[in-house]
Amino acid sequence: MSWPVGTQCVAKKNHKKPKCGELLYYKGDLTEGIYLAKHNSTGEEGFINATEVRERKAIQVNSSLSLMPWFHGRITGSEAVRKLQPPEDGLFLVRESIRHPGDYVLCVSVSAKVVHYHVIYQDNKLTIDNNLFFYNLIDMVEFYSQNQGFIATRLLKPKTKTGTKSAELKLSKTGWLLDINKLTVRERIGEGEFGAVYVGDYMGQKVAVKIIKCDVTAQAFLRETMVMTKLQHKNLVRLLGVILDKGLHIVTEIMEKVLHLKVLQSRGRSVVSVGQLLQFALDVCEGMEYLESLKLVHRDLAARNVLVSDNNVAKVSDFGLTKVHSKTPDNAKLPIKWTAPEALIKQNFSTKSDVWSYGILLWEIFSYGRQPYPTMNVTEVKKMVEDGYRMEAPEGCPAELYSVMRVCWEQNPRRRPSFHKLRHKLEEEISKNNTSPAASMRGAQ
Structure with missing residues (x-):
C-alpha cells in the first residue's frame, strides 16, 4: 500500500478474533493508519490486514449527486408513464402534483401499468392513505422500498432523473455512509x-x-x-x-461549547484573559489558513460557527455555504453583518472576503461575545459599511488587535492580509503577551 500516514480506512469485513497485537474491528468501522492502526471509536491501536480495509476518500462537490435521484420535479402523468418504460414491476419515480400544487405523486409500474398515488402534504407531513405519515419524501420512499403497505408493490427500482446520480450510493462506496x-x-x-x-x-x-x-x-x-x-x-x-x-x-x-455564548459571555473578563482570547483567535486563523490553502471560501465565518472542545481548542464548523473561489452568484442567504462589501454587492467571494468576516469575528471575541454593530439593523449596516463606516474597538481591546481588525476591513480586498500573514501576526502578539500557546489557555477550564 502507498497510502500516506494518517489515512482513514473503512473495514470491509469483520475481524472479531484478533491475535496478539492485532486490532479488533467490524465491517464499516473506521481506522486511521495502515498496518499499525488506531480505531477511530475505541482509540485502541493494533495491526490490521491491509487487504481487509479500503481507503476512505473525499467526495468531490458535485451538483449531480442527489439524495432523491428518483424525484423528477414538475412533470405530467403522461410524461411519468413514458419515463417508466419498458414496464417493470416496482420501477418508480416521484413527481410534483400539477393538479394539486404542494402535493406529490408516487408513480409505480406494476403488471405492465403505471399506478399514480396522490401524496398529500398536510400538517408538515406526507401521507398516501391518511394512516401512515412521513417526514419527507426520502422517508416515504425508504418505507415503501421495504414494505408494500397500501401500494400495489414494493418500490424496487428507482427511475433516476436524467443528469442526477445517487448520493447514497456515492456515500456508501466512499465509506462515508454510517449505519443507523x-x-x-x-x-x-x-x-x-x-x-x-x-x-x-x-x-x-x-x-x-x-x-x-x-x-x-x-x-x-x-x-x-x-x-x-x-x-x-x-x-x-x-x-x-x-x-x-x-x-x-x-x-x-462532539464539541461541547459555542465560542461566543458558552465561553465568552458566561465567563467574561474576570475569567478569560486577553492571552486566552488571542489563542482562540489563533486557532480559528489556523483553521482558515488551511481552507485558504485548499482555495475554499467559508462564507459564513462568525463566532456562532466556532465551537470549543473540552480542552479549549477552538474549531471552525458549519461549512454549508463553503465553495471554491467563485464569482458565480447563488441564492444563499448571507449573514450581512459578517459579509464583505464586494460579496454583498457583487457576489465576489474569495479568501479575502473570509478575512473581512474574520475581522468581525475578532471583534466578537474581544468584545466578549457582543453582537457586532450592536445599535444597527442589517439595512443600516449595509449602507454604513459601503459608505466607509467601521466599528470602534471593543472596550479593553489591545490597540494591536484593533489594528488587525481594521486591516481585515480594508475596502479593497487586495489590501487585506492573507490568513497566513494573520497567523504570523497573532503568534507575535501571543509572544508579546508572554503567553504560551500550548499552556496559557489550554489549562483554563
Missing part, C-alpha cells in the same frame, strides 16, 4: 433554522448529530457533507459520516 443501527441519539443540544443538533453515541464514541428532516434542506446540506469529507485539520470540526434515515443525519465529533 449503530447510532443512539440522546438529548438535544441546539436547534437552528434548518434542523436540530443532538448528543449521540456511535459505536461507543460520543458524537454530535445534526438531523435535517426537510428533504429539500437535506439536499442543500449534502453540499456541506461533501465539503467536510476533504477537511482534516485540528481546528476544523471533523465529519465522522452521514446517515440517511428519516432525513439526513450529519455525524461529527
Whole structure:
C-alpha cells in the first residue's frame, strides 16, 4: 500500500478474533493508519490486514449527486408513464402534483401499468392513505422500498432523473455512509433554522448529530457533507459520516461549547484573559489558513460557527455555504453583518472576503461575545459599511488587535492580509503577551 500516514480506512469485513497485537474491528468501522492502526471509536491501536480495509476518500462537490435521484420535479402523468418504460414491476419515480400544487405523486409500474398515488402534504407531513405519515419524501420512499403497505408493490427500482446520480450510493462506496443501527441519539443540544443538533453515541464514541428532516434542506446540506469529507485539520470540526434515515443525519465529533455564548459571555473578563482570547483567535486563523490553502471560501465565518472542545481548542464548523473561489452568484442567504462589501454587492467571494468576516469575528471575541454593530439593523449596516463606516474597538481591546481588525476591513480586498500573514501576526502578539500557546489557555477550564 502507498497510502500516506494518517489515512482513514473503512473495514470491509469483520475481524472479531484478533491475535496478539492485532486490532479488533467490524465491517464499516473506521481506522486511521495502515498496518499499525488506531480505531477511530475505541482509540485502541493494533495491526490490521491491509487487504481487509479500503481507503476512505473525499467526495468531490458535485451538483449531480442527489439524495432523491428518483424525484423528477414538475412533470405530467403522461410524461411519468413514458419515463417508466419498458414496464417493470416496482420501477418508480416521484413527481410534483400539477393538479394539486404542494402535493406529490408516487408513480409505480406494476403488471405492465403505471399506478399514480396522490401524496398529500398536510400538517408538515406526507401521507398516501391518511394512516401512515412521513417526514419527507426520502422517508416515504425508504418505507415503501421495504414494505408494500397500501401500494400495489414494493418500490424496487428507482427511475433516476436524467443528469442526477445517487448520493447514497456515492456515500456508501466512499465509506462515508454510517449505519443507523449503530447510532443512539440522546438529548438535544441546539436547534437552528434548518434542523436540530443532538448528543449521540456511535459505536461507543460520543458524537454530535445534526438531523435535517426537510428533504429539500437535506439536499442543500449534502453540499456541506461533501465539503467536510476533504477537511482534516485540528481546528476544523471533523465529519465522522452521514446517515440517511428519516432525513439526513450529519455525524461529527462532539464539541461541547459555542465560542461566543458558552465561553465568552458566561465567563467574561474576570475569567478569560486577553492571552486566552488571542489563542482562540489563533486557532480559528489556523483553521482558515488551511481552507485558504485548499482555495475554499467559508462564507459564513462568525463566532456562532466556532465551537470549543473540552480542552479549549477552538474549531471552525458549519461549512454549508463553503465553495471554491467563485464569482458565480447563488441564492444563499448571507449573514450581512459578517459579509464583505464586494460579496454583498457583487457576489465576489474569495479568501479575502473570509478575512473581512474574520475581522468581525475578532471583534466578537474581544468584545466578549457582543453582537457586532450592536445599535444597527442589517439595512443600516449595509449602507454604513459601503459608505466607509467601521466599528470602534471593543472596550479593553489591545490597540494591536484593533489594528488587525481594521486591516481585515480594508475596502479593497487586495489590501487585506492573507490568513497566513494573520497567523504570523497573532503568534507575535501571543509572544508579546508572554503567553504560551500550548499552556496559557489550554489549562483554563
